[in-house]
Amino acid sequence: MAAAAKDVEQKIEALREKIRYHEHLYYVLDNPEISDTEFDKLMQQLQQLEAEHPTLITPDSPTQRVGGKPREGFVKVRHSSPMLSLDNTYNEEELRAWERRVHELTGRKDVDYVCELKLDGMSLSLGYDDGQLVRGITRGDGTVGEDVTLNVRTVRSVPLSIPKEKLKKAGIPVDFEVRGELLMPLAAFKKMNEEREMKGLSLFANPRNATAGTVRQLESKVTAQRRLDYFAYGLLQHGRTYFDRHSKTLDALNAAGLKVNPNRKLVHSMEQVWDFIGQWEGMRDSLPYEIDGIVVKVDRVALQDELGFTGKAPRWAIAYKYAARAGITKLEEIRVQVGRTGKLTPVAELAPVLIGGTTVRNATLHNMDEIERLGVTIGDWVLVERGGDVIPKVAKVIVDKEHPRGHKTFHMPEVCPVCGTKVVRTEGEVDYRCVNANCPAKLRETILHFASRGVMNIDGMGEALVNQLTDRGLVKDVADIYKLTKKDLLSLQRFADKSAQNIVDEIETSKKLPLERVIYGLGMRFVGERTAQFLAEHFGSMEALEHASQEELQDVNEVGPRIAESIVEFFSIAANRKLVERLHEAGLTLTGQKKQRGTKLAGKTFVLTGTLAHFTRDEAKKMIEDAGGKVTGSVSKKTDYVVAGGDAGSKLDKAKELGVKVIDEKEMGKLVG
Numbered sequence: 001m002a003a004a005a006k007d008v009e010q011k012i013e014a015l016r017e018k019i020r021y022h023e024h025l026y027y028v029l030d031n032p033e034i035s036d037t038e039f040d041k042l043m044q045q046l047q048q049l050e051a052e053h054p055t056l057i058t059p060d061s062p063t064q065r066v067g068g069k070p071r072e073g074f075v076k077v078r079h080s081s082p083m084l085s086l087d088n089t090y091n092e093e094e095l096r097a098w099e100r101r102v103h104e105l106t107g108r109k110d111v112d113y114v115c116e117l118k119l120d121g122m123s124l125s126l127g128y129d130d131g132q133l134v135r136g137i138t139r140g141d142g143t144v145g146e147d148v149t150l151n152v153r154t155v156r157s158v159p160l161s162i163p164k165e166k167l168k169k170a171g172i173p174v175d176f177e178v179r180g181e182l183l184m185p186l187a188a189f190k191k192m193n194e195e196r197e198m199k200g201l202s203l204f205a206n207p208r209n210a211t212a213g214t215v216r217q218l219e220s221k222v223t224a225q226r227r228l229d230y231f232a233y234g235l236l237q238h239g240r241t242y243f244d245r246h247s248k249t250l251d252a253l254n255a256a257g258l259k260v261n262p263n264r265k266l267v268h269s270m271e272q273v274w275d276f277i278g279q280w281e282g283m284r285d286s287l288p289y290e291i292d293g294i295v296v297k298v299d300r301v302a303l304q305d306e307l308g309f310t311g312k313a314p315r316w317a318i319a320y321k322y323a324a325r326a327g328i329t330k331l332e333e334i335r336v337q338v339g340r341t342g343k344l345t346p347v348a349e350l351a352p353v354l355i356g357g358t359t360v361r362n363a364t365l366h367n368m369d370e371i372e373r374l375g376v377t378i379g380d381w382v383l384v385e386r387g388g389d390v391i392p393k394v395a396k397v398i399v400d401k402e403h404p405r406g407h408k409t410f411h412m413p414e415v416c417p418v419c420g421t422k423v424v425r426t427e428g429e430v431d432y433r434c435v436n437a438n439c440p441a442k443l444r445e446t447i448l449h450f451a452s453r454g455v456m457n458i459d460g461m462g463e464a465l466v467n468q469l470t471d472r473g474l475v476k477d478v479a480d481i482y483k484l485t486k487k488d489l490l491s492l493q494r495f496a497d498k499s500a501q502n503i504v505d506e507i508e509t510s511k512k513l514p515l516e517r518v519i520y521g522l523g524m525r526f527v528g529e530r531t532a533q534f535l536a537e538h539f540g541s542m543e544a545l546e547h548a549s550q551e552e553l554q555d556v557n558e559v560g561p562r563i564a565e566s567i568v569e570f571f572s573i574a575a576n577r578k579l580v581e582r583l584h585e586a587g588l589t590l591t592g593q594k595k596q597r598g599t600k601l602a603g604k605t606f607v608l609t610g611t612l613a614h615f616t617r618d619e620a621k622k623m624i625e626d627a628g629g630k631v632t633g634s635v636s637k638k639t640d641y642v643v644a645g646g647d648a649g650s651k652l653d654k655a656k657e658l659g660v661k662v663i664d665e666k667e668m669g670k671l672v673g
């Protein structure tokens, strides 16, 4: 190798080492030495060098956490040994009974235990071969899990590779398996749900569900944005525990650079276990993630082996579960909230009650069906539960002598509490809605949708800013965003010169986003991201879309009478036409490239599976879509064709089972013409 090339290679490797070192400090030890900006700079340098020398890119480079194309599904993988669950205990008596059993079965009384936090996420196995991360597998049913490696690679606290010397020092062989808990920290959970709310998407009930939803994303890019974290608590080789003490396992994993929860303790008696449990019950709210109890494990592996398993749980470990944090309080009133789509949500106003360190004043009642199920009336005493959930919820009505029942029955208002328009409940739907497009409550939510990342991507225009803008009357519709000046922003709270300028710049940049984003941003009912894309391609301009008839609209891919009607209705309102005109004047992109999609495959749904020999997945998808067809990820009765390449797996089986037509690439080629 030429000397210069060798130099570059060394430079790149040194930079990677440096980045890995800082990643470890930041993501594993929570103790950074350099600022985020300095870290980003190092990363940019590496990206730049790798871009100039693409042959030198290695899979374990810190730049390669996100990569690969979206997948169609996850491959099932058998675990090296079953991933077990834990038996639960709920009080001291049950815990003592467990201890007695340990004593009886081992014939010893001097047993050491390790106490750990019971992290509320999902268990995940990591496979390392030759020090390189090669597998991430979910627990699944305990015997067979799903291969989520590409998504796991995006978790910053999971090392992509561990140097051999480091493993040696930690006493770990180069081929090994780690077991641990994948979780979503509360801050990331909150942020994600806020973003989902803005987009009118359903919210995840708690961080555990959010973790599971995130790690099963088909696009690792999405997983990467959501900032999951991973704590290791097990080390296996060939399916067997490697060290002779659990406490050694944890220390070794830590020494190898994996993240091991520091809140753990090796103890020598049940009294000490009980102290640990009591101590963390009071402190659990200070943690940046959810825990639902404490796990107690017998330290010596020889004793673990003697104790063995019952069914699907080991006898050598037990979970002590904390009670759900709940409180009893009086439900004083039921208020109704209006969302972007006009949905009315009943919210309980409570006499303030302290639950797990937080004062709770409101709790959701979800909808009218839930109120009926609970049988709750205004004035009742209720049990309020607060999990990792977004908003506390009313769990049940207290019915006993000390708590008199309320008497006022709640009814959904007949008119919107914000604008006074008549409320509608569509036949067969649970929710009540306000149908006034100009309802001020909807305005706030509409602006948030318009500014959100997937739409006009105005970074910084979140809830806090939008509240101020709408409250002050500075923004009365989405076009007003483009009239905002730096001076306007400086007049608001928490704005300094730089932050105001940033927003102004963001707004300016958004003008360049393509037509489909603006169409999506208008928030027409039933017009989502994909439909907006088809509309933009078909009509090529907002003007053409505005003047399209119902029939013309239905010529567009995937647009049926319901969507066509909604679009026509939207443009029939003068205020909406005026709004579009103002967006035009503001300089937004209202024209685009017309693209004729064929109609040959209109209405036909395809699923691609296996490895195609002649095209990439994306190319095949594009061909089908250009011919008017639709490509989806999973096979159902509605699928018209499954295109099977080499090594096709479960989707092919499913197609056969359902009697869906299976074709090869060649036949697909003929179909698309």
Ligand code: IVH
Pocket (backbone or CB within 6 Å): 084, 085, 086, 116, 117, 118, 119, 120, 121, 122, 123, 181, 233, 295, 314, 317, 319
């Ligand atoms: S040990 C055989 N340790 O709790 C050992 N599990 O209810 C099984 N969990 O599936 C796991 N924190 O997902 C262990 N410190 C911890 C844990 C933990 C959370 C989860 C794990 C397991 C579930 C069982």
